[in-house]
Amino acid sequence: MRTTSTIAAAAGVLAAGASAQNYLGFNSGATLADRSAKFKADFKAEFTTAQGLENAPGTFNAVRLYTNIQAYSTDDPIQAFEAAMETNTSILLGVWASGTTDISNELSALNKAVTKYGTKFTDLVIGMSIGSEDLYRVSVTGIKNKSGVGNSPSAIVGFIGDFKKAFANTALAKTPIGHVDTWDAWTNGTNKPVIDAVDWVGVDEYPYYESGKGNGIKNSGVLFDRAYDATVAAVGGKPVWVTETGWPSTGQDWDLAVASVDNAKYYWQEIGCRKLFNKVPTFWYNLRDSNPDNEMKFAITSNLATKPLFDLVGKGHGYIWVPSVVG
Ligand SMILES: *[C@@H]1O[C@H](CO)[C@@H](O)[C@H](O)[C@H]1NC(C)=O
Ligand SMILES: *[C@@H]1O[C@H](CO)[C@@H](O)[C@H](O)[C@H]1NC(C)=O
Ligand SMILES: *[C@@H]1O[C@H](CO)[C@@H](O)[C@H](O)[C@H]1NC(C)=O
Secondary structure (H helix, E strand, O other): OHHHHHHHHHHHHHHHHHOOOOOEEEEEOOEOOOOOEOOHHHHHHHHHHHHHOOOOOOOOOEEEEOOOEOOOOOOOEOOHHHHHHHHOOEEEEEEOOOOOOOOHHHHHHHHHHHHHHOHHHHOOEEEEEEEEOHHHHOOHHHHHOOOOOOOOHHHHHHHHHHHHHHHOOOOOOOOOEEEEEEHHHHOOHHHHHHHHHOOEEEEEEOHHHOOOOOOOHHHHHHHHHHHHHHHHHHOOOOOEEEEEEOOOOEOOOEOOEOOOHHHHHHHHHHHHHHHHOOOOOEEEOOOOOOOOOOOOEOOOOOOOOOOOOOOOOOOOOOOOOOOOOOO
16 A cells, blocks of 8 residues: 555645644634624624733634624625735634535535635635544544534545535645544544545644543643644644634533633643744634533633733743632
8 A cells, every 4th residue: 555655745744734733712703792794893803902912921813703604694604704915914714514415505605705805805714624523423432422423434525525626726726634633533544534634634622521530620630731642643644723712601510621811821821832832723612602512611701802812922042830819
């Protein structure tokens, strides 16, 4: 199988080039916490705050979106695009791929944006994720946790083909394509066709939710690294982007995990500053909460204030961070 492995290695090298820049950003859903649509002004307020966060250990000037479609429309482009253009925010695009056999409305919304805005928009696009946690939702854990309708690896691979075909002759033809999922979806061999189909792999990691594994805050770094390393080992040299991670500041305890501002700060230092920021493309969860179904609140700031809930300051290079707050 020499030929196959040579091709795989070459593809890995090419794809690695695409992620040479270590983007820093947050995730942004299409709706607010009251389920109303986010409009351009809402996105613009987020992106402006992200870039202006006090003592941030880098410039948070990228955003990960979950859909191309403006909330409650059929296929209007999401207004985050215009907000990104007005704030020079890099965009990791997302196509919502769960519970459907067809992503044509997603592709139509994106195509409208490409036609309407041209390179002012496409120059900001740093990647495309086809799907978000779809494979987790159909996994044993996802089903047990009633995580909702997902999708199969073959459906995701099919959608990747649909996107490539639809945008082959556009400025987005060379957009690095990924898929975002939980770490244990990537280590599940049945999902390998998705790994083979992408340029980069997006992993969502929440040590907070890892009940039964010693998920107290002081062990969060160990659990994060273990899951991250398992993902890297499973994906055969493809670049790994951390597309969601964070620790809630309020909400119920989850086994040994305690939601608190002190623990959110510890996690920011231990995972963000030590491991990820400016080293791995990272989309923190989150700047603003927008999932009303999640009792845990992950926002690092309240009402988009540029002064966060805790000091974001990163310790200098080579500095071993010793936590002053534990628990
Ligand atoms: C936009 O941001 C990029 C970095 O993401 C930077 O290289 C570029 O100079 C910025 N452009 C403007 C007009 O500020
Ligand atoms: C592995 O992945 C397949 C396809 O996504 C899924 O059906 C199966 O439940 C997963 N296995 C586990 C143990 O979650
Ligand atoms: C899902 O279920 C697993 C195993 O039962 C548990 O460890 C984990 O905390 C749950 N995750 C979420 C997000 O509910």
